[in-house]
């Protein structure tokens with residue numbers, strides 16, 4: 001089964017995918033792939049430098065993620081430019097990783113922008129991790145040291161909560177404790193396994 005996993009920034013997707021991995025799922029993480037395709041010295045990073053200038057590199061030749069984030073989350077056309085470079089490269093890697101998975105695997109695609117992509121219907125089921133925007137902001141400020149403004153800019157760059165909930169087969173409410181989350185994820189994984197068997 002191919003499962004889409006999504007949720008707003010800092011909703012808890014990585015935490016959920018970590019639990020699913022412990023429960024035996026194969027996880028394909030789009031954020032991780034989006035980092036790999038612009039690694040130091042990669043053709044992807046070369047293209048980002050052509051578009052945004054060498055000032056987005058650190059002294060070590062890595063992409064300065066904070067600098068690029070400050071540019072693209074303040075300016076939608078710039079964000080589209082970055083996405084037009086990164087997304088096709090990520091998609092290529094997703095296809096290659098999927099080919100490596102076996103038929104019995106529960107393959108979970110952690111895709112932050114699944115609602116925006118229009119690809120939700122290509123999955124057998126979609127899990128949406130849901131928290132209200134106040135909780136997203138609180139967790140970004142608490143755990144990432146971002147300002148409230150930075151956190152709000154990232155939320156504003158994404159689909160609204162209702163648009164994400166509209167693509168959900170399963171909603172995972174993550175306003176409770178991490179123990180509550182683990183219990184709900186385990187329930188959803190069991191339902192997915194019984195669907196796969198039927």
Ligand SMILES: CC(C)(COP(=O)(O)OP(=O)(O)OC[C@H]1O[C@@H](n2cnc3c(N)ncnc32)[C@H](O)[C@@H]1O)[C@@H](O)C(=O)NCCC(=O)NCCS
Nearest residue numbers: 008009030031034065068069072082086090112113157158
């Ligand atoms: C702008 C960048 C350099 C900022 O890096 P940073 O380390 O601060 O964030 P990171 O990559 O870990 O992403 C954290 C979260 O931000 C949100 N986010 C990232 N990119 C985007 C985007 N283009 N639009 C809306 N939200 C986004 C997602 O919720 C993601 O889970 C980076 O996010 C990036 O390269 N974005 C473009 C690629 C992309 O769209 N990735 C998202 C899924 S493929």
Ligand SMILES: Nc1ncnc2c1ncn2[C@@H]1O[C@H](COP(=O)(O)OP(=O)(O)OP(=O)(O)O)[C@@H](O)[C@H]1O
Nearest residue numbers: 008009010011012013014015139143174176177178
């Ligand atoms: N139920 C919870 N209670 C408290 N903190 C939580 C809970 N779930 C997740 N967190 C914390 O909130 C932060 C965001 O979670 P996580 O990194 O899993 O979100 P994400 O959706 O993957 O984020 P991103 O969109 O940036 O990839 C993390 O610091 C995580 O430890």
